[in-house]
Amino acid sequence: MCAVYTEEARRREGIAGALLRFACADLSARGIDTLYLVTDHTSFYERYGWEYFCPVQVDGDPGPSRLYIHREPASRRGSREGRFDEV
Secondary structure: OOOOOOOHHHOOOOHHHHHHHHHHHHHHHOOOOEEEEEEOOOOOHHHHOOEEEEEEOOOOOOOOEEEEEEEOOOOOOOOOOOOHHHO
16 A cells, blocks of 8 residues: 545545555455554554554655554454455
């Protein structure tokens, strides 16, 4: 997933959150329980269970970005099929 963007008129409807939950559930169902993402945004991803991990330097960027980590809870690992209607 890269460069997620929601049209301004459709913001605050939970679209981005649903997409993030779907991706996490789908990957967990495939046995991938720890995910990482790099972003310059602060506080957005924390709403969806992501934790700030550390600063990282991305090639071509003038300053450091933020690396986040998401770990699927052990109680939910592999228990979801990753279907959109389940998120």
